[in-house]
Amino acid sequence: MSKKQTKADINFEQELWKAANELRGAVAENQYKDYILPLIFLKHLSERYEVRKEELLEAVQDEKSEYYTLDQEEQNYVLEDPDEYLSKNTYIIPQSATWQFLQDNAEQDNIKVLVDDAFDILDDTLSHYRPDLKGILPRIFVKSQLTPKQVAGLINLLANPKLSEKENPGSDILGRVYEYYIGKFAIAEGSGAGQFFTPSSIVRLMVEMIEPYEGKIFDNACGSGGMFVQSLKFLQAHGGDKKNISIYGQERYDGTLRLCKMNLALRDLSFDVRLGDSLLQDKFPDLKADYIIVNPPFNVSQWHPEDLPENDPRLFGAKEEFTTDGNANFMWMQTFWNHLSDTGTASVVMANGAMTSNNKGEKNVRQHMVENSMIDCIVRLPDKLFLTTGIPACIFILSKNRDGKDGKHRERMDEVLFLDLSKMGRMESRKLRVFDESDLQKATDTYHAWRNVNSNSHPELVEGTVEAYENIDGFCYSASLKEIEQQDFKLTPGIYVGTEAVEDDGIPFEDKMSDLKKQLQAQFKKGNELQQQILESFDKI
Numbered sequence: 001m002s003k004k005q006t007k008a009d010i011n012f013e014q015e016l017w018k019a020a021n022e023l024r025g026a027v028a029e030n031q032y033k034d035y036i037l038p039l040i041f042l043k044h045l046s047e048r049y050e051v052r053k054e055e056l057l058e059a060v061q062d063e064k065s066e067y068y069t070l071d072q073e074e075q076n077y078v079l080e081d082p083d084e085y086l087s088k089n090t091y092i093i094p095q096s097a098t099w100q101f102l103q104d105n106a107e108q109d110n111i112k113v114l115v116d117d118a119f120d121i122l123d124d125t126l127s128h129y130r131p132d133l134k135g136i137l138p139r140i141f142v143k144s145q146l147t148p149k150q151v152a153g154l155i156n157l158l159a160n161p162k163l164s165e166k167e168n169p170g171s172d173i174l175g176r177v178y179e180y181y182i183g184k185f186a187i188a189e190g191s192g193a194g195q196f197f198t199p200s201s202i203v204r205l206m207v208e209m210i211e212p213y214e215g216k217i218f219d220n221a222c223g224s225g226g227m228f229v230q231s232l233k234f235l236q237a238h239g240g241d242k243k244n245i246s247i248y249g250q251e252r253y254d255g256t257l258r259l260c261k262m263n264l265a266l267r268d269l270s271f272d273v274r275l276g277d278s279l280l281q282d283k284f285p286d287l288k289a290d291y292i293i294v295n296p297p298f299n300v301s302q303w304h305p306e307d308l309p310e311n312d313p314r315l316f317g318a319k320e321e322f323t324t325d326g327n328a329n330f331m332w333m334q335t336f337w338n339h340l341s342d343t344g345t346a347s348v349v350m351a352n353g354a355m356t357s358n359n360k361g362e363k364n365v366r367q368h369m370v371e372n373s374m375i376d377c378i379v380r381l382p383d384k385l386f387l388t389t390g391i392p393a394c395i396f397i398l399s400k401n402r403d404g405k406d407g408k409h410r411e412r413m414d415e416v417l418f419l420d421l422s423k424m425g426r427m428e429s430r431k432l433r434v435f436d437e438s439d440l441q442k443a444t445d446t447y448h449a450w451r452n453v454n455s456n457s458h459p460e461l462v463e464g465t466v467e468a469y470e471n472i473d474g475f476c477y478s479a480s481l482k483e484i485e486q487q488d489f490k491l492t493p494g495i496y497v498g499t500e501a502v503e504d505d506g507i508p509f510e511d512k513m514s515d516l517k518k519q520l521q522a523q524f525k526k527g528n529e530l531q532q533q534i535l536e537s538f539d540k541i
Contacts, residue, residue: 046099097121214244215290222249225260249273292346300328324361418493
């Protein structure tokens with residue numbers, strides 16, 4: 001597991017939140033993202049265009065370059081050739097849609113019109129080459145309650161050189177800004193924010209455990225794309241190439257899907273993300289993914305399983321036996337399993353209730369998954385990891401790669417690993433718990449040690465030395481399928497890991513009991529004295 005972590009410093013974050021406060025009074029907090037993130041996205045594309053144009057200008061004037069020419073027409077041809085920009089994953093941005101233009105005109109009374117016009121132009125430019133990006137930048141400033149002064153203040157704040165990737169190449173400044181605002185907006189938006197945000201503490205754990213080095217990565221409840229971004233960070237931290245991964249996603253809310261597309265485009269990732277309800281409108285019916293990393297909506301009721309076709313390929317059996325209108329949790333599970341490749345692995349955030357529910361349509365699926373060796377690991381999470389919900393959560397790791405035939409992972413068809421992280425993490429604030437690096441390291445190393453043939457012989461799989469796996473009371477236990485059957489297919493880690501062993505202090509039991517008895521007698525005596533004093537006080541009244 002990587003120990004590297006990119007994080008903006010505190011002052012940097014405080015300055016960013018001040019930028020959001022430019023909108024205070026005119027825009028509800030849960031709508032800040034709709035105004036700030038599109039501007040950040042425009043700035044990113046504009047800066048990339050400027051950088052590439054400057055590179056080409058230097059090239060046509062450099063005698064050692066293959067682009068070198070004294071002919072002004074030929075120079076202009078190179079500078080205006082769309083392919084020269086597309087080859088570097090950027091686009092020619094018309095002047096009135098550039099960040100510099102907006103900055104130069106920020107104090108104009110019609111700045112709101114200029115921003116919306118820039119969005120229109122940039123949207124048309126993008127959709128010419130990427131039709132799937134059409135509509136990513138809607139006109140929102142003119143019809144807003146923002147004053148021209150507020151819009152100018154926002155542009156000027158975001159124009160700070162600290163927030164420029166052009167001024168800070170390789171720093172992923174705008175990506176970090178984007179992530180920061182997504183997190184802040186999740187707090188402001190309340191319960192609805194769960195639709196587009198999963199705290200990085202959980203995402204990192206999921207990604208580090210299943211190690212998506214290459215192949216197809218799928219998230220059919222993708223929200224703002226955080227799972228994809230963390231997968232990219234994992235890949236980069238381990239020296240991987242993002243060209244070796246392909247990204248697929250589905251999201252049911254149009255506004256959230258726009259956030260996802262902008263987030264991925266900021267990272268120069270190629271992707272195919274589509275709009276639709278993944279339960280009833282699977283937009284990727286034939287996709288088989290190498291990795292699924294997902295946080296689906298918990299405990300969705302009245303999702304209309306009656307609308308599923310009787311022969312839906314995702315179902316493990318008869319629709320009336322393997323679905324329930326009261327809860328969609330295990331319809332999600334069946335969907336994920338259906339989308340895994342022959343050696344695929346899925347990491348799924350799920351409500352704790354899924355581990356023990358006795359509802360027929362849920363328990364039938366869970367029992368089927370256990371009996372057919374679909375579940376690799378169950379992780380119990382501590383409370384307060386989520387910003388937007390108090391529902392206790394866990395992680396299911398599902399895998400079709402449990403037969404030990406790949407040479408990297410051992411055969412474990414008859415086992416399930418249970419991890420109890422309920423006592424891990426620290427309170428970063430009164431409401432939010434986060435995992436420290438040591439927590440992530442301990443959890444992922446334990447899973448890898450249990451799963452891998454020999455961790456030390458595969459340095460490409462883990463970072464550092466991983467000790468051989470062993471059960472630890474109160475933390476981890478490798479249970480046989482027979483043991484799980486004996487527990488009526490309940491998957492709560494506490495059932496299996498037991499309680500943490502208490503360290504022996506070396507004092508004999510008899511001595512402890514004697515001391516406890518003396519202590520109790522002294523407390524009784526003190527209690528009697530206090531009782532007598534209270535009665536005497538009453539007599540004096």
